[in-house]
Amino acid sequence: MKNPFEKEDHTGLIVGIAFGVAAGIGLGWLYLTESGATSRRQIRDKFKEGISDTVADLIDKKTFIPKKFAKVATDAVIKKK
Secondary structure (H helix, E strand, O other): OOOOOOOOOOHHHHHHHHHHHHHHHHHHHHHHOHHHHHHHHHHHHHHHHHHHHHHHHHHHHHOOOOHHHHHHHHHHHHOOO
C-alpha cells in the first residue's frame, strides 16, 4: 500500500511547464514583434545557407562536380531572397 504521507517528485512536471513557458515566450516574441520578424528572416537565411552548403558538400563528394558549381546550383534551387 502506498504511503499517503510520502512526497511525490514533480520535478519533471515543473521542468516541462518551465520549458513550455519559455518556448511560448520565445515564439510570441518572434511572431509578435518587429524585431522578432527581423530575427525570423535572419534565422531563415542562415538555415537556407546551411542547407545549401550541406547539399553542395554532398554533391561534391558523391559526383565529379566541384563544390563551387554545386553551390551555385543549390543557391538557385533554394531561391534566396
